[in-house]
Amino acid sequence: xxxxxxxxxxxxxxxxxxxxxxxxxxxxxxxxxxxxxxxxxxxxxxxxxxxxxxxxxxxxxxxxxxxxxxxxxxxxxxxxxxxxxxxxxxxxxxxxxxxxxxxxxxxxxxxxxxxxxxxxxxxxxxxxxxxxxxxxxxxxxxxxxxxxxxxxxxxxxxxxxxxxxxxxxxxxxxxxxxxxxxxxxxxxxxxxxxxxxxxxxxxxxxxx
Numbered sequence: 001x002x003x004x005x006x007x008x009x010x011x012x013x014x015x016x017x018x019x020x021x022x023x024x025x026x027x028x029x030x031x032x033x034x035x036x037x038x039x040x041x042x043x044x045x046x047x048x049x050x051x052x053x054x055x056x057x058x059x060x061x062x063x064x065x066x067x068x069x070x071x072x073x074x075x076x077x078x079x080x081x082x083x084x085x086x087x088x089x090x091x092x093x094x095x096x097x098x099x100x101x102x103x104x105x106x107x108x109x110x111x112x113x114x115x116x117x118x119x120x121x122x123x124x125x126x127x128x129x130x131x132x133x134x135x136x137x138x139x140x141x142x143x144x145x146x147x148x149x150x151x152x153x154x155x156x157x158x159x160x161x162x163x164x165x166x167x168x169x170x171x172x173x174x175x176x177x178x179x180x181x182x183x184x185x186x187x188x189x190x191x192x193x194x195x196x197x198x199x200x201x202x203x204x205x206x207x208x
């Protein structure tokens with residue numbers, strides 16, 4: 001029917017429609033544009049942080065002393081949200097363990113859990129933190145850290161460490177249950193002879 005309307009009538013209808021719907025349409029278009037631009041900006045920002053973090057991390061690995069410390073602080077600031085700050089903390093925690101400073105290692109790994117950009121890296125941080133807490137004779141805290149591990153990739157290792165903690169505490173039944181769980185969760189059919197020995201060694205407590 002619009003084919004039979006005069007130009008003036010069509011313009012009047014268009015003007016009326018715009019008055020009723022134009023504002024909402026304009027807002028919708030603006031939101032779409034802002035969303036697309038914002039997403040592209042975010043993606044570019046993330047890519048730049050990753051690239052910059054990679055460069056800084058490579059320099060950090062080669063640096064020593066105060067230069068390494070400054071680079072570590074720069075990575076924490078400029079590569080926030082990427083895995084590189086967590087990698088730095090992992091290295092620092094390992095060095096602290098090797099030097100016998102378990103308190104420093106604990107602090108670094110607590111920070112790594114917080115800084116981790118994803119579940120998998122956070123789980124690795126919790127697993128390493130639990131080992132340090134176990135070495136510090138803080139078994140209950142170590143078990144709490146292990147219970148927070150959710151990813152399949154670390155469940156078997158977490159269960160085995162739970163078994164070690166229970167065994168050290170004299171709870172052979174709980175140790176056996178944890179070892180058996182760890183063995184059942186071992187991935188890719190990998191052979192775990194030491195874990196199998198642990199399961200067999202605590203089997204006498206299974207039904208006690």
